[in-house]
Amino acid sequence: MSPQQTNPARLYLPLLADYQPAVRRQACLILLGTYGDRALTYLRRLADDTDPQVRYDARLALLAIVEITDSTLKAKPLRGMHVECFGRMRVYIGNYEMRDSDWTAAEGGRAGAHKMQGVLAYLIHCGRRGSSREALGAALWDKDFSATSLSRTLSALRQTLKRHADSTFEVERALVIENDYCLLDPDCYVTDTMFFEQACSLATRVEQEEGLAAAVPMYTTTLQLYFGPYMADIPCANGWNRSRRAHLRSSFVIAAERLAEHAYGQGQYSQCIDTCALALDAEPAADEVVTWLLRAYAGAGLYADLEHAYRSYLHAAGLDVLSAAGRQDSVVQLYESLGRSRTR
Numbered sequence: 001m002s003p004q005q006t007n008p009a010r011l012y013l014p015l016l017a018d019y020q021p022a023v024r025r026q027a028c029l030i031l032l033g034t035y036g037d038r039a040l041t042y043l044r045r046l047a048d049d050t051d052p053q054v055r056y057d058a059r060l061a062l063l064a065i066v067e068i069t070d071s072t073l074k075a076k077p078l079r080g081m082h083v084e085c086f087g088r089m090r091v092y093i094g095n096y097e098m099r100d101s102d103w104t105a106a107e108g109g110r111a112g113a114h115k116m117q118g119v120l121a122y123l124i125h126c127g128r129r130g131s132s133r134e135a136l137g138a139a140l141w142d143k144d145f146s147a148t149s150l151s152r153t154l155s156a157l158r159q160t161l162k163r164h165a166d167s168t169f170e171v172e173r174a175l176v177i178e179n180d181y182c183l184l185d186p187d188c189y190v191t192d193t194m195f196f197e198q199a200c201s202l203a204t205r206v207e208q209e210e211g212l213a214a215a216v217p218m219y220t221t222t223l224q225l226y227f228g229p230y231m232a233d234i235p236c237a238n239g240w241n242r243s244r245r246a247h248l249r250s251s252f253v254i255a256a257e258r259l260a261e262h263a264y265g266q267g268q269y270s271q272c273i274d275t276c277a278l279a280l281d282a283e284p285a286a287d288e289v290v291t292w293l294l295r296a297y298a299g300a301g302l303y304a305d306l307e308h309a310y311r312s313y314l315h316a317a318g319l320d321v322l323s324a325a326g327r328q329d330s331v332v333q334l335y336e337s338l339g340r341s342r343t344r
Helices: 008-016 021-035 037-046 052-069 100-107 110-129 133-141 147-164 192-210 212-225 242-265 269-282 287-299 303-316 330-343
Strands: 081-084 090-093 175-177 182-184 189-191
Touching: 008 021, 008 037, 008 052, 021 052, 037 052, 037 081, 100 110, 100 147, 110 133, 110 147, 110 182, 133 147, 147 175, 189 192, 192 212, 192 242, 212 242, 242 269, 242 287, 269 287, 287 303, 287 330, 303 330
Parallel strands: 081 189
Antiparallel strands: 081 090, 175 182
C-alpha cells in the first residue's frame, strides 16, 4: 500500500467537506486533536493527490480548518521542502516523505545517515546566516572531524535531496555549498517551528489587543503545533540546539499557562487540569502552570490530586516539604493559602 493510501487524513475528507458547519467543525477538532500540526501536513499532501476528487476534497478540508480555527497556517498544497523539527525530525519534499532507507542508502549505514540528517538540521537551525565549514563540523563531529568527511557528507546530502526533488524544490538553489560557507536558503523550505512561532506571536498580540478569550484559538493552535523537544533525535556535539530547544519549550509552556488560566476562569476545571498536564510533561517545575493546576484541583474538590501535584512540584524544583514552608515561592504560597481556606 502506498504512503498516499495510508494517509490518515483521507478518512476525514467526507466529514471535512460536509455541507453542515457543525459536522465540519467536529471533524476538524477530532483531526487536529488526534494529529495536531501533522494533520495539516497530511491534508496538504492529499491536495496534490492523483485523484481529482481527493484533491478537491482536501482543499475544501484545508479551507474548513482555516475557517474554523481562524488560522492562516499552511492552507494550501504542500510545495518545496517542509521539515518537522519538533520531536523526531521529518522531511518532506513536495508530496514525498523521506524515509530512513533514503538516508541510509546514500551513506551506507545509520552512522553516516545520522551525520547527513544532522548537517541538514544544523543548516536549518542556522537559517539565513548559514554556517562556515568549521562551525558545521564542530556542531556534528566536535573537534574530531576531517574536511574530507564533511565534504563527503555534504555531497551525499545534496545527492539525496536531488533524488527526490521535484519542480517545486531546486536543490542547487536551496543548498549552497561554497569554499568555506554552507547555506540552506530559508526561502526554499518551511518548518513547523516557523508556524509555531507565528502562532505564538499572533496569540500574544491578540491577547494584548483584544483580551485572553480572543486569543484562545491561537494559543490552542500553538499547543497543537508542538510535538516534543526541538530536533530531539539529531546528534549534536556541542549542544548547539540546547538554547533553541529551551526557548521553544518555554513558549509552549506559556501558551499552556494562558489556556489554563482561561479554562479555570470559565470554571472548566477538567480542561484546565488536562492543559496543565501537557505543559508539566515538558517542564515539571513550571510554577505558573502549577498554580493553575492547584487551583483547578481545589475547585474540583480533588484534594488528594492537589497534594500529589504539589509534592511533584517540590521534587522538580529541588525542594522538600520542610524547607518549602513559608518560602517566597508562588506555588508554596498558594498551597499554604489553599490549606488555610480548607481549615476555616
